[in-house]
Amino acid sequence: MHKYFHVTVSACLLVASCFLVSCADAGAEEVGAANERPNIIFILTDDQRWDALGYAGNELISTPEMDRLAREGAYFSHAMVTTPICAASRASILSSRYERTHRFDFQAKAMREEYMADSYPILLRDAGYRTGFYGKFGVKYAAQGDLFEESDMYDRLDKYPDKRGYYYKQLDGDSVHLTRYTGEMAQRFIRDNKGDRPFSLSLCFSAPHAHDPAPEQYFWEPEGDKLLADTQIPPPALGDDRYFDAQPPAVRNGFNRLRWGWRYDTPEKYQHSVKGYYRMISGIDREIAGIRAELEAKGLADNTIIILMGDNGQFLGERQLAGKWLLYDNSVRVPLIVFDPRRGKHLDLDAMALNIDVPATMLDLAGVDRPAGWQGQSLLPLMDGADDLVDRDTVLLEHLWDFANIPPSEGVRTKKWKYFRYVNEPAYEELYNLEEDRAETINLVDNPDFTATLDRLRAKTNALTLELSDDHSAAPTALAGKSGRGRADFTWELPQSVGGQTAYQIILASSPEKLALNDGDLWNSGEVVATENSASEPVAGYAAGQQAYWKIRVWDEEHRLGRYSEPQTISQ
The missing domain is CATH 2.60.40.10 (Immunoglobulins)
Known part of the structure; x- marks a missing residue:
């Protein structure tokens, strides 16, 4: 559908620099801004897949600010979420733990207290950071308002089957898009900074998630109307019937197909939905520009790290499907950028970075020790020249919500291979050589030449599902x-x-x-x-x-x- 490029990382060593500000008199400042603990802004988008980004080679989407962050920072071209659904993925980001461990999904009544007690906002707050949160929280937790010093938690309102689901928050008496509201709250948070301590600001945009109750599905701001107005979006990859027919019955009859009918089953719907999806991401991009301008105006830009990630990917009609949930790259891979202005260098990194690594990276940047129970790793060693993270040759991928319309699945991925199976029907298995088949179209499960590989990845899946299960889920x-x-x-x-x-x-x-x-x-x-x-x-x-x-x-x-x-x- 689009042209993509992949850049293989070369080992790059960065030496952190300290800048001392000297003065002639005894009252001279000892340390400049670059030697202080950094501010951290974490931006999470909702349903932004890895290639919905200009820097990833997408020639249709307009994301100049995200592209600039990627060009000036560390871009992780093969970042993934461990679970491709918003609730579990956000719980994993908060706790730096797999869904297999925290066991939070849409059916669960609440996130377990012990995993929230050492969540990243608590640890950064305890370390002296001023903490803020604006946008979609997405995790049930009774004391969620106490996690951050300043917060406003909101998402689309499903009670409105039209644009009001995205247009109910107000600024100065006018209803505005949730993307604009979140961006403005971020700028006000920055303007209110007193400079007495570093800040950590989490911004969780609802966009570009479709507004499911509405026939139009996607609602963008008027500034997006001109984008792609004269463009015909190419048809989706793998759109032939055979790719849909290859799915197990639970997928063919489930929500992935239902939502395809909402968004992509006619040429008109497809054009509207894909353009709307891209336009909503461009709306977030405009807010990032405003946030960076506010950082410049406050003199904070040189010491503020910006991390951008998607909470899961999205099918845009591929295999005649919509939504996420499945373990194909469409829904597992997401954009991930770590922009640290103090480093002053760009990196393209192809390591298997995970959503559970983001909180560990934030703590590392803040000089805070990672809790022993966390399963994510800091990405800073990769940014400092390491070839890979410790014991990261194989990662577990899973979607465990046992819901009739979305079949749960589990599997593993290496840089070369991907294997997964459906939990309730494990006879349905898929095995792909990602080096030769990046589109995941040639299932090698029944090929006798790959029996040894299949057995090895089955065994690894079995081992990781046990290793990463906590005692609370004991049988x-x-x-x-x-x-x-x-x-x-x-x-x-x-x-x-x-x-x-x-x-x-x-x-x-x-x-x-x-x-x-x-x-x-x-x-x-x-x-x-x-x-x-x-x-x-x-x-x-x-x-x-x-x-x-x-x-x-x-x-x-x-x-x-x-x-x-x-x-x-x-x-x-």
Whole structure:
């Protein structure tokens, strides 16, 4: 669809410079601004995929300020989110932990307190930073207003099935687009800076997320009307039926397809939606220009680091899909730029940087120690010339929200390979050689030449899913099951680390192999809302005396989904 370029990073060593300001009298300042702790502005966009950026080679979009940040800073061409959905991704950024660990998704009632207690805003505030937040928070947490000293948390309003969903905030009595409001709040925060301590400002734009309740989907500011007005957007890549037909039924019948119908199923919708998506990103770009101008006016530009990232990617009609959620690069890869004016050098870096690395990088820049439980790493070693991050040859990718219309998936990526499978139907697997097939179109799962690679990546996925699961998601134990007279009775115990149960799922299969594939050919309960650690159910098709195998997983007291138990036979 577009022309992209990829720049392979060369090892670049940067030596940090200290500038002393000398004066003749005894009252001379000892240290100049460049030797103070830096200010940090973190900008998170909503649904901006990696190539929705001029610097990435996109010749259609207008992002001069983002491009300038990339040209003057460190640009991570292969940055990814560990989970391609806003709620889990934002929880991962706050906590520097995988979804596999924090277990927060749209079903969960709240983010676990222990993971918020050492979140990046708390640690920066405790280190003396003035902290601020404006925009979409996206994570359920009762004390979210206490995380930042100054904040205003808001997002699109779904109760308005039209442009009002984006136009309800006011400046000086006039309703303005949320992008404009967020930019103005950022400038006021900077103007109010007293200079007595460094600041950390988080800006989480709602754009370019579509406004789902509205037929028009995308709403941009009037300044964007002229952009692409006389341009015909080329059709999406992989638009042929065969790429859609290759998807498992849960994808073909799920939200990725439903939202394709909202946005891309006619040429007119496609032109409107892609142009709207690009125009909304350009609106954020204009606000970045205003923010940088305000930094210059306040004399803060030389000591303020700007980090820009997307919370997940987006399908723009590829494979006849919309939305994100799946583990293709369309939804996993995002833009990531770290602009540090003190360094004065540009870097193009192709390391596998992750969203969980951003908070670790902010703490490193601020001189704050990273908590032992954090799973992200600081990106500064890469910016200082390291070839890669420690133990970062393989990364886990996952989308665990168990929702009927979005099939959960998990897998791993290396620089060369990507493997993933669908959690509820692990027989659906995909394997791609990314060096030879960047578009991810040639699935090598059934190719015998790659059996060893497939087995290795399966094993790595299994290992990482266990390594990165916390004790709170431990599986039930002491399983007991028996059957008779057309019914099956089950009991189990919860580990002490699981505080309670809100629901369970039991899978009953005729063989260990089917059970391993989550194929409940005898019975699959689905999610059953229950607090009791027992179940008694009629099981159709299960003959008396038949050998059978079962396993169970539960949702905890905050409705966070845990792991499957070990398999258990059922007695007669």
